[in-house]
Amino acid sequence: MDIFVKMTKADQQIDSVLAREADGTIQITFKIPFAVIKSSKEEALAELAHDTEIPGFRKGRAPITKVKERISESTLIEKTLAKLLPKALGDAITKFSIKPLIYPRFELVSAKEDEDWQIRATTCEMPEIKLGDYQNAIASTAKVGSIWTPDKGKSEKPKEKTKEEKEQEVIKVLISTSEVNVPRPLIDEEVDTRLAGLLERTERLGLSLEKYLASIGKTPETLRGEYQVQAREALKLDLVLSRIAEEKDIKVSETEIDAALKENAADEKSFENLNTPERRRLIASILKKRSALDSLTSLL
Numbered sequence: 001m002d003i004f005v006k007m008t009k010a011d012q013q014i015d016s017v018l019a020r021e022a023d024g025t026i027q028i029t030f031k032i033p034f035a036v037i038k039s040s041k042e043e044a045l046a047e048l049a050h051d052t053e054i055p056g057f058r059k060g061r062a063p064i065t066k067v068k069e070r071i072s073e074s075t076l077i078e079k080t081l082a083k084l085l086p087k088a089l090g091d092a093i094t095k096f097s098i099k100p101l102i103y104p105r106f107e108l109v110s111a112k113e114d115e116d117w118q119i120r121a122t123t124c125e126m127p128e129i130k131l132g133d134y135q136n137a138i139a140s141t142a143k144v145g146s147i148w149t150p151d152k153g154k155s156e157k158p159k160e161k162t163k164e165e166k167e168q169e170v171i172k173v174l175i176s177t178s179e180v181n182v183p184r185p186l187i188d189e190e191v192d193t194r195l196a197g198l199l200e201r202t203e204r205l206g207l208s209l210e211k212y213l214a215s216i217g218k219t220p221e222t223l224r225g226e227y228q229v230q231a232r233e234a235l236k237l238d239l240v241l242s243r244i245a246e247e248k249d250i251k252v253s254e255t256e257i258d259a260a261l262k263e264n265a266a267d268e269k270s271f272e273n274l275n276t277p278e279r280r281r282l283i284a285s286i287l288k289k290r291s292a293l294d295s296l297t298s299l300l
Contacts, residue, residue, distance in 0.1 A: 124183035132177030
């Protein structure tokens with residue numbers, strides 16, 4: 001069911017409608033009065049004019065009409081909405097009491113002159129995570145692996161499994177015993193990240209993405225489909241490990257976070273650049289999930 005809330009402010013009335021999907025996807029559609037758009041557009045144009053160089057005029061001194069001729073409409077729209085959407089989004093988060101997992105993607109639905117504009121923001125919340133009886137499943141896997149009966153002609157005991165092999169067995173158990181409906185925006189973001197990484201690697205090799213895909217017999221559609229499957233499973237595992245770490249109340253010390261940051265820093269200056277609150281929270285989350293996986297792997 002859609003929820004309607006009007007965000008009232010004397011100088012800026014932006015209406016919003018919230019829609020939820022079963023997988024935790026959230027869509028917020030903003031309706032912005034054209035008077036507000038017009039005012040924000042004028043401010044955006046003035047800011048752009050300050051940094052625009054036009055022959056025959058000193059920088060920032062050209063008439064607005066001349067500046068408007070040099071600036072693309074898409075740039076002006078982007079600048080206009082950048083002045084409005086952060087506040088509108090913050091108000092919507094408060095009014096609807098939502099907790100977005102990722103920053104939303106914005107889509108311009110309607111932007112006609114002298115009419116209210118509509119912008120849609122798509123994000124998601126944490127999905128429901130149902131952990132199965134993974135501990136007994138892992139214990140059963142360990143029990144099976146510990147039983148060895150010599151076959152005829154094969155008297156040697158099988159080699160001890162490597163840590164990587166044990167990790168893969170634990171991961172299979174966690175994936176098969178848990179239920180998570182991974183939100184579509186999370187999958188889309190992960191797929192886009194993987195595609196961007198692939199594009200960067202092919203460009204370094206002097207290949208276009210089209211030529212690379214042709215060489216392996218795939219189309220952009222089939223590759224994206226494969227990445228979606230991989231992303232869904234990877235994200236499911238990530239969410240499951242996060243929940244297990246939470247249930248086990250796994251802690252990470254500041255010293256451990258410092259050590260992880262230093263591993264990725266070439267020098268002291270790099271360490272200082274990496275040592276931000278956001279990065280420390282990210283490292284802490286990664287270390288907790290790694291600790292959860294290690295504790296389960298040790299059972300095999």
